[in-house]
Amino acid sequence: MSERRLTDHLDYMRQAAADACCFVEGLSKKDFLGDKRTQQAVIMSLVIIGEAATRVMDGHPAFADAHKEIPWRSMRGMRKRIADGYFRHQPRCGVGHRANGTAGAPATIACGAT
Template sequence: MTANRLTDYIAQMREAAVKANGFVSDMSYDEFIADERTQMAVGMTLVLVGDAAARIMQHYPDFAVEHPEIPWNKIKGMRNVVVHDYYKLDLPVVFETVRKALPDLVLQLNALHHWRPQGE
C-alpha cells in the first residue's frame, strides 16, 4: 500500500462527510424524517465514510492508532448498521450524526489533509 492510497481514503471520507452535511444543511429534523430520498442519500454517504475508514484501519492500522481523535470504530460501526440493518436505522441518530458529528469529523480530516508520511 502506498501513502497515496492513505491520502485518497482520507479525501474520500472528507468528501462523503461534506456531501452528507450538504444533503441536510437546510433541513429540519421533521423534513429529514419525511424525506426518504435524503435519508437514502445520507445513508450512502455514511457507507462511503465508513468504507474509507475501514480501509485505513485495515491497511494503515498504525495511522489509525496515531489519530485516536477520529472515532474509527464508531465510523465503521455506523457503516455496518447502514449496510446490514438499513431498515432498522435509528433516523434520529443518523440526523444527529450528520448535523453534529460529521462537521467535527470534517475538521479533523482537514487537519490531516496535509499529512505526509515520514521521508516524503
Template sequence: MRREFLILSELRDAAIAARDLVGDLSAPDINADPMRRAALLWQFTVLGEAANQIPDGIRDANPQIPWRAASRMRNRIVHGYWDIDVETLVATAADDLPAMIAELEALIGQFT
C-alpha cells in the first residue's frame, strides 16, 4: 500500500502543479513563456505516467478519476510533442484538474 500512496501523491502533486502553472493565464500567455510551457508539459507527463502505474484494482474502484485520459494526454505529449495543443492543456488544467485533485485527495486519505 505504501507504493500506491506514493504514486497517488505524485499524481496529485503533478495535477496541482499543472493547475497552478496555468492559474488565470490563457493559452497564448503560456505559449509566450517557453519555460512555463515546458513545465506544464512536464507536469502533464508526470501525471499521465503516474496514472499508468496505478494498480487496476484502484482504478476500477475509482472510475470517477480520469486515469485513461491522463495516460492518453501523456502519450500525446511524449510521442507528438511537436504538435501539442496548448489550448487543450490550459483548458484541462483549469477546468478538469481541480475536480481530479479533490478526488485524488479523498483517495489518498484512505491510505493514511
C-alpha cells in the first residue's frame, strides 16, 4: 500500500504540472497577469505539487533521497509560501512564463523545461 501511495503522489504532481502548462498555453505574460482565473488555477496547481512533494518527503524519504535532482524542498517551500502569503500574493513578472514573454512551464517539473 505504501508503494502505491508514492505513485499516487507522483501522479498528482505530474497531473498538476500538466494542468498548469495547459492553463497558460497560448497566453502572453500580459494576458496571464490580467487573468485572475488563470492565475488562481496555476497557483492551485503549484500548491498541489508542493503538497505532494511534502508527502513524498515525509512518507517516502528514501525515495526523495534517491532522487536529489528533484527540488523537493523548493516545491515544499513554494507551497508554504503560497499558502502563508496568500493574501499578500501579487503575481511576479515571470510567473508561468519564460523570459521572452511567451507561455511556459510554471515549474521545471511541469513540462521538463529548464
